[in-house]
Amino acid sequence: MTPPGQMLNPRPFPKDAAMNLFTDIRSLVLDALTAMQAAGALPTEGIGFDNVTVEPPRDAAHGDMATNAAMVLAKPAKMKPRDIAEALVAHLLEDDRITEAEVAGPGFVNLRLAPSVYQALVGTVLAAGPDYGKSAVGQGKTANVEYVSANPTGPLHVGHCRGAVFGDALAGLMAYAGYDVTREYWVNDGGAQVDVLARSAYERYREANGQAPKIEAGLYPGDYLIPVGEALKERFGDSLMDKPESEWLVQIREIATTMMMEEIRSDLALLGVKMDVFTSEKSYYDSGKIEKTLEELKGLGLLYNGTLPPPKGKAPDEDWEPREQLLFKSTDYGDDVDRPVQKSDGGWTYFAPDLAYHYDKVKRGFDVIIDVFGADHGGYVKRMKAIVAALADEKVVFDIKLTQLVKLFKNGEPFKMSKRAGTFITLRDVIEQVGPDVTRFVMLTRRNDAPLDFDFDKVLEQSRENPVFYVQYASARVASVMRKATEAGLDMSDAALAKADLGRLDHEAELKVIAKLAEWPRLVEIAARTHEPHRIAFYLNELAADFHGLWNRGNEVPSLRFVQEGDEATSQAKMALARAVSVVISAGLGILGVEPAQEM
């Protein structure tokens, strides 16, 4: 038997694409096109191959892969698509890896690959392990993903949860695609809301000292500040009682925000989220960074004094009056209005630190900067993009991802959140009820910009409908069959599987699963390019479906069962495939921050 590595045509694959079958075949197509040019069958002038793609066909009946080369090149080459396609087919058929090539439809070239190509891929997956599918697209580049960034005025709730999961999975995805990723949290500890926090905490402090707290409207009423009040009592005794705000505000604000951030960090830890950098808004105020930034912007001519038109369509009777303010020229960079940076009392608007912060991120030299906001902050996208457009050169990729709302359900019934009624669902509540793995996976079973229904009962259901379970079940089955094979006395060690005779994987049901594995590196690239980690979750569901399908075929076709009693060589080949499936599932779940299951 030929070892798997030598079953291929000896022509080497390009190094940077050695694991992606689609780019391998694409380069094969490009080689063929180049050969056609050399032979005079295709013009050289004005012909570029950038738009040539090799993709899985929508319908498997069309083959394993399809290329649009003939259609894309027809116009610049001034040739008929079919003529190019037919010449291309002739060239491609010379390669051992291509068993069939035919022209179809308007000029597609459909390809069928030799089984040996797929069989060898199993070996590639096992050899690469968790690295199979890692991409070079982000190699040598840096990315900054800012997410959560909840105000430090209370514990995280379910809305933050989705942003946290999405942002973290996106960061994991970018890392898998080769980027050096910084996970960052912007701490809004510098504005009026932390003064409100301090006042609210002060009331709890009074409460701890035996006084009835006066939680007026506008203060934070949550019980979570009671421990803060107690901590303040421990620290200050009754020395701050009945003192004017000026004597305690700064101190209490500092202590309260620190305690809230500790709580937020521990909430995030429950979810498995660990930030690399927490950037403090307050530090921007304290260090003069805002003034410095604004000075620079003035130098660039991006700030001016002016008056904004009144907002339209709001309540007609409001106390709006024209006022001259210091404005940022964001309309020059795609925003709808220029944004004020200074309030009438001379203080900075919230926009000023945003401006300085994003300028800072740009200056730190990231190749990719991504902000993850809740959908209720959709109105800020244009102004943020204006900042980066004004301050960064065009090489910086800046993207803002919005996460839509999460609607909670319990047994199919909508679950209304209300702070007053005490049915306020925190992130901690969710994790404690369903666990971090389920929470994370479910949060990624929708596109980020689609609303998500989260049913506390359904997410724990063990059925086909529940993708968390379904994917976990697949990896559990692999683990289970591995145990069984080992108990049967078969050698299922990594070393044995690495040497397995993969040529025995010749059934179309097996090749179909391998073809799905072949899509993995390509999918990772697409997901990373579009900043859409949900694609990973959907892919895993598809891979699991193909695997379960193969598994069940074994019910009718005994030769498809993974364990072939008394035939170690065949068992090893089949188990190599099962292992390859579990390797990719583990890698995918790893990106999403979910643990694969060994048993259920």
Next chain:
RNA sequence: GCACCCAUAGCUCAGCUGGAUAGAGUGUCGCCCUCCGAAGGCGAAGGUCGUAGGUUCGAAUCCUACUGGGUGCGCCA
């Protein structure tokens, strides 16, 4: 009033830098355990991709207008 997001099978949703006869799950109907985990699988039926135009070899995908739903709109972050 303006801006952004969304509209795909009865329901919940995928759909790649624009590709061929638009896919899953669920629900309905019919099958498959002496058999590696049936917590599963196979098959059938189900669509004017919100509407109307445009761009082109080709549009669910890009552009324009409209309809319907969500979010937001100076001195709050």
